[in-house]
Amino acid sequence: MQPEATTSAGAERLNPLGCLVKSTTDRGRGVYASRFIPRNTIIEISPVLLFSKKEYEAHGKYTLLDHYTFIWTEGRMALALGLGSLFNHTDPPNVSYIRDANTESIKYVAARDIEAGEELCIFYGQNLWFSPAGQLPSNNEADLDDGWGGLSAVEDNDGSTSLNPSTMNPYIEGDPEEIIPEEDLPFVRFKLPPEEEEPHTIRTTKAWVVDVADPRLITTLLKWIKQAGLEGPELGHLKRIRKHEGTTTLLLSMAPEPPQLPKDLNLPDPYLLSVPSSSALTLPSLNLKSELWPTMYTPRRKDEPEPWTRHKLRWAWDAMKKTVDTAINAQAENDELPVAAHIPTPYVFPGATEIESSALSFLASDTRRSTHHPLRHSSINAIRYLADYRASQDPRNDRLEKDAASSESSLGEPQNGTNYLLTDRTFFVTHEPCIMCSMALLHSRVKEVVYLYPMPLTGGCGGSACLPTLKGVNHRFSIMQWKLGSDYAKFSNKTIEIDAKTDA
Ligand SMILES: C[S@@+](CC[C@H](N)C(=O)[O-])C[C@H]1O[C@@H](n2cnc3c(N)ncnc32)[C@H](O)[C@@H]1O
Numbered sequence: 001m002q003p004e005a006t007t008s009a010g011a012e013r014l015n016p017l018g019c020l021v022k023s024t025t026d027r028g029r030g031v032y033a034s035r036f037i038p039r040n041t042i043i044e045i046s047p048v049l050l051f052s053k054k055e056y057e058a059h060g061k062y063t064l065l066d067h068y069t070f071i072w073t074e075g076r077m078a079l080a081l082g083l084g085s086l087f088n089h090t091d092p093p094n095v096s097y098i099r100d101a102n103t104e105s106i107k108y109v110a111a112r113d114i115e116a117g118e119e120l121c122i123f124y125g126q127n128l129w130f131s132p133a134g135q136l137p138s139n140n141e142a143d144l145d146d147g148w149g150g151l152s153a154v155e156d157n158d159g160s161t162s163l164n165p166s167t168m169n170p171y172i173e174g175d176p177e178e179i180i181p182e183e184d185l186p187f188v189r190f191k192l193p194p195e196e197e198e199p200h201t202i203r204t205t206k207a208w209v210v211d212v213a214d215p216r217l218i219t220t221l222l223k224w225i226k227q228a229g230l231e232g233p234e235l236g237h238l239k240r241i242r243k244h245e246g247t248t249t250l251l252l253s254m255a256p257e258p259p260q261l262p263k264d265l266n267l268p269d270p271y272l273l274s275v276p277s278s279s280a281l282t283l284p285s286l287n288l289k290s291e292l293w294p295t296m297y298t299p300r301r302k303d304e305p306e307p308w309t310r311h312k313l314r315w316a317w318d319a320m321k322k323t324v325d326t327a328i329n330a331q332a333e334n335d336e337l338p339v340a341a342h343i344p345t346p347y348v349f350p351g352a353t354e355i356e357s358s359a360l361s362f363l364a365s366d367t368r369r370s371t372h373h374p375l376r377h378s379s380i381n382a383i384r385y386l387a388d389y390r391a392s393q394d395p396r397n398d399r400l401e402k403d404a405a406s407s408e409s410s411l412g413e414p415q416n417g418t419n420y421l422l423t424d425r426t427f428f429v430t431h432e433p434c435i436m437c438s439m440a441l442l443h444s445r446v447k448e449v450v451y452l453y454p455m456p457l458t459g460g461c462g463g464s465a466c467l468p469t470l471k472g473v474n475h476r477f478s479i480m481q482w483k484l485g486s487d488y489a490k491f492s493n494k495t496i497e498i499d500a501k502t503d504a
């Protein structure tokens with residue numbers, strides 16, 4: 001039993017996780033949890049100060065720093081800044097640490113669930129230079145230095161060792177650029193049916209056309225169409241001329257009234273005809289639509305499944321883990337439903353240096369209970385956070401206020417497309433989004449949705465309905481379900497399943 005620790009004055013909540021530094025009677029200062037910390041939570045990322053071997057041998061080892069430095073790479077010694085140097089030793093520890101040579105930092109991660117008030121301790125190794133308080137000193141001759149200055153509890157950034165292999169990112173090890181075969185992916189991709197249109201679903205509209213018996217008049221008529229301003233974009237998905245059973249017909253306009261044709265050409269009266277109201281996305285649709293009127297063919301990019309590298313899976317796993325942890329925390333700390341959504345910073349290839357500065361990540365839990373608001377689902381909350389952030393960054397908001405004050409707006413309407421919130425973004429969510437949330441995702445033009453728990457009774461991504469496959473919707477997104485129960489789905493030892501009838 002360790003003696004009671006006292007909090008240093010002004011040392012409260014020293015990092016974003018609210019860790020405290022307290023003084024103990026037998027081991028100096030230590031780091032303490034001020035609240036429950038679930039396993040695998042990142043507690044602290046400490047940058048390190050590096051000393052060359054020469055510098056350490058000549059000076060460092062004769063100073064107080066010797067209690068704090070540890071072996072880094074290439075014979076250098078490292079001093080962790082931030083809280084990193086204040087974790088005391090224990091065996092077994094409740095905190096593991098991961099050195100990252102690339103960022104010259106060390107990441108401290110909860111090795112198990114940690115209760116509020118517990119001291120956060122790491123494992124220094126077997127060869128201690130002090131008698132550990134509260135534990136018997138090790139007399140075991142076989143307990144040798146591990147050759148790393150006793151850093152055997154460290155996980156290097158290549159993931160070679162880990163205190164907690166079962167819940168660590170399983171994509172850390174191995175060639176980051178290797179493309180993972182479809183059957184080995186940690187999720188199942190939903191195959192959306194091709195966007196073909198059946199005869200009864202083709203939407204049509206009425207357009208004025210005229211039969212032209214003398215094909216030599218066509219050129220004159222095309223010029224006249226231009227001069228008469230009948231080249232509007234509403235007909236851009238259709239061809240102008242149809243040759244059908246020996247008759248040439250010209251498309252004129254969609255105006256309510258028939259156009260006044262040049263009298264000298266002696267043409268018959270125009271008449272209304274049903275024509276497709278949009279271009280054809282697939283070849284079968286093209287054939288069907290062209291039976292009504294020759295239609296433009298605008299195939300979408302072929303829906304080939306995107307290859308996933310190990311590096312990208314590493315990103316996705318971390319993103320899903322963060323989502324799960326948020327759901328667990330929301331329940332543990334605020335008694336919310338354990339549902340969370342996450343819009344991570346978009347994936348970047350290894351070696352890519354620039355991340356779009358506007359592409360921040362957004363994380364939200366369900367807040368229906370605390371706000372007594374039935375629509376505060378986690379997906380809606382996450383989209384709203386992003387939207388609020390966008391709005392706060394948009395200079396037009398300031399200008400609009402000023403313009404409103406001067407009652408003379410110089411601003412036009414926002415360009416079409418500029419308000420899509422999730423273009424090219426991957427959306428992670430613990431539970432399959434309900435129909436309302438799926439529609440919000442669709443309206444936001446999300447690229448793909450990845451969820452962990454299917455909601456067969458309420459889900460809008462394949463559960464009770466599949467929103468992106470509905471007729472008439474103007475955007476499709478990919479859907480992936482993480483393979484529950486697989487080795488790749490061990491994000492936590494806590495379960496976050498919710499009632500199947502609940503909307504997520
Ligand atoms: C990296 S520092 C940890 C922070 C230190 N307690 C302080 O107040 O600055 C390492 C030193 O803490 C003390 N220490 C760490 N763990 C200990 C333990 N289990 N028992 C006794 N002393 C410990 C030892 O003096 C050790 O040299």
